[in-house]
Amino acid sequence: MASSTTMPYAVTNTAFEVRFDGVGRSFTATNTRRGESAEPRIVLRDINITVKPGELVAILGTSGCGKSTLLRITAGLDTGFTGNVTIDGTPVEGIDSRSAFAFQEPRLFPWRSVTQNVALGLPHGIDKAEGEARVAELLELVGLSASAHHRPREISGGMAQRASLARALARNPGVLLLDEPFGALDALTRLKMQDLLLDIHAAAPTTVLLVTHDVDEALQLADRVILLGRMPGEPGATISELVTVPGGRPRDRGSAELAELRAHLLEGLGVDRHTTSTFSI
Amino acid sequence: MSATTDLTPRAQARGKAARQGGGSVRRARFTSTRGGQFLISSILPIAILLAWQLTSSLGIFTVGQLPSPEMVWLAGVDLVQRGLLGPFIGISVQRVLIGFAIGASLGLFFGAIVGLARVWDFFFGSTFGAIRAVPSLAWVPLLLLWLKIGEESKITLIAIGAFFPVYTTVAAALRHVDKQLVEAGRAFGLSGVQLFTTVQLPAVVPSVISGLRLALAQSWLFLVAAELIASSAGLGFLLLDSQNNGRTDRVILAIILLAVFGKTTDALLGLFEKWAVRRWA
Numbered sequence A: 001m002a003s004s005t006t007m008p009y010a011v012t013n014t015a016f017e018v019r020f021d022g023v024g025r026s027f028t029a030t031n032t033r034r035g036e037s038a039e040p041r042i043v044l045r046d047i048n049i050t051v052k053p054g055e056l057v058a059i060l061g062t063s064g065c066g067k068s069t070l071l072r073i074t075a076g077l078d079t080g081f082t083g084n085v086t087i088d089g090t091p092v093e094g095i096d097s098r099s100a101f102a103f104q105e106p107r108l109f110p111w112r113s114v115t116q117n118v119a120l121g122l123p124h125g126i127d128k129a130e131g132e133a134r135v136a137e138l139l140e141l142v143g144l145s146a147s148a149h150h151r152p153r154e155i156s157g158g159m160a161q162r163a164s165l166a167r168a169l170a171r172n173p174g175v176l177l178l179d180e181p182f183g184a185l186d187a188l189t190r191l192k193m194q195d196l197l198l199d200i201h202a203a204a205p206t207t208v209l210l211v212t213h214d215v216d217e218a219l220q221l222a223d224r225v226i227l228l229g230r231m232p233g234e235p236g237a238t239i240s241e242l243v244t245v246p247g248g249r250p251r252d253r254g255s256a257e258l259a260e261l262r263a264h265l266l267e268g269l270g271v272d273r274h275t276t277s278t279f280s281i
Numbered sequence B: 001m002s003a004t005t006d007l008t009p010r011a012q013a014r015g016k017a018a019r020q021g022g023g024s025v026r027r028a029r030f031t032s033t034r035g036g037q038f039l040i041s042s043i044l045p046i047a048i049l050l051a052w053q054l055t056s057s058l059g060i061f062t063v064g065q066l067p068s069p070e071m072v073w074l075a076g077v078d079l080v081q082r083g084l085l086g087p088f089i090g091i092s093v094q095r096v097l098i099g100f101a102i103g104a105s106l107g108l109f110f111g112a113i114v115g116l117a118r119v120w121d122f123f124f125g126s127t128f129g130a131i132r133a134v135p136s137l138a139w140v141p142l143l144l145l146w147l148k149i150g151e152e153s154k155i156t157l158i159a160i161g162a163f164f165p166v167y168t169t170v171a172a173a174l175r176h177v178d179k180q181l182v183e184a185g186r187a188f189g190l191s192g193v194q195l196f197t198t199v200q201l202p203a204v205v206p207s208v209i210s211g212l213r214l215a216l217a218q219s220w221l222f223l224v225a226a227e228l229i230a231s232s233a234g235l236g237f238l239l240l241d242s243q244n245n246g247r248t249d250r251v252i253l254a255i256i257l258l259a260v261f262g263k264t265t266d267a268l269l270g271l272f273e274k275w276a277v278r279r280w281a
Helices: A067-075 A114-119 A128-141 A157-170 A187-203 A215-221 A256-268 B009-019 B023-032 B034-057 B069-081 B085-116 B118-132 B136-147 B151-175 B179-187 B192-229 B235-244 B248-280
Strands: A018-027 A041-051 A056-061 A082-087 A099-102 A175-179 A207-212 A224-230 A237-244
Touching (some): A041 A067, A056 A215, A067 A082, A067 A175, A067 A207, A114 A128, A114 A157, A128 A157, A157 A187, A187 A215, A215 A256, A224 A256, A237 A256, B069 B085, B069 B248, B085 B118, B085 B192, B085 B235, B118 B151, B151 B192, B179 B192, B192 B235, B192 B248, B235 B248
Parallel strands (some): A041 A237, A056 A207, A056 A224, A099 A175
Antiparallel strands (some): A018 A082, A224 A237
């Protein structure tokens, strides 16, 4: 595949299929005081979905429903799950170098400069000069070239989150896993970051799994939206709804069709739509 | 204002202070200059020296109780001329440095394994805790029986003294390394030694150095304990010998020398600590 002309090194077009096959996860309660038997608590069950290469899928759900757990399972950070997760046809067993993770917090190393932090994401064994060139381009891409030599404490939260995104992109991941990466940002910065993500994805359509609790964000960014939720009378969350978002990106934030979908998804999250006067933003 | 948003809070505060006029700024500047700091910190020692001189001029105490500063100075000159003071200081400094080096290295090693792996914490934790509770002087008879009155017994005692501050601070610091940062390191493919050198070690550098500072101070304490009881040279020996001969001037000289050397070595490590905090934290 031809790489983008604006980013010859930084992002190449690798995109892998991610397949979840009967994935479940339960946790055993650790505080078993007074000899109570530790009943495993089922968080996720029966997750079945195939994410196509280059697809951008948003995972929506109420807090504590297991969206982050699903993402961590995909990254290989959580190995205690049941069922099968495959990336590009091969199962995920432990930390997987084909995927890259951007956390809700920037999680930059305070003793490293922004450049050094981004460089940490580079694939192992990459040529030094090539690595430097890629980091420089990624910093350019996320607009941090001027702050390349600053320490994380010297930059704003939005800048730190961009550095975190650049670090994940440095891996040249076939699957980009984003755990509410814009959740802690102010509203305006969040919108800019969403546009940045779309730019990156347009330039190099890697597969993206985006965990969010923001319905608008999901509708603005995703090809498909997974709604994680509980079925009445069943333990644990599973895919309660799978919505294909209509229209190409960037999408009109005021579209009536999206507004209807938004109200529908919010209902799925347990938010009353009140009247029919729903509007985006 | 937008120009300052990327600056550190401290830099902003400095800029603000510079813009404001008035006396408060001038006072702040005085304490922020080297000369001003030195001047303020030398007020108390000079006052003590003057009070000492005054009490001996007025004859409040007998010479046996409190000799004048001049007599202490002359006692020092006398010892130098006899060729005793240099070797005494030399042997004491040597014992402190060797004991400190041994104790601190062992402390680093055991602190690291106990802090990193719970199994070693369970294995060593309580035993080391119990050994730590033994007062320094309680070791002396045993060390003398085992190692005789040689250098080994003194260096062992100092090493015991230097071990615990390093061991406890390193173990605690490693146990409390930000779990999110460690996970971020793991997510980018780091594990084992690489994870340790890239994430955990840099994260604990400032605490390790403050542990080393404590250990050095402790080494001087243990040095005197060792030399007071069994030695034929060194500052501790000078203390004991002078007490037996009723040479209060030499006792005070030894105390002042211990204070000066303890403070000097601590200040050197303090500079190192300052640099390390700027570099790593």
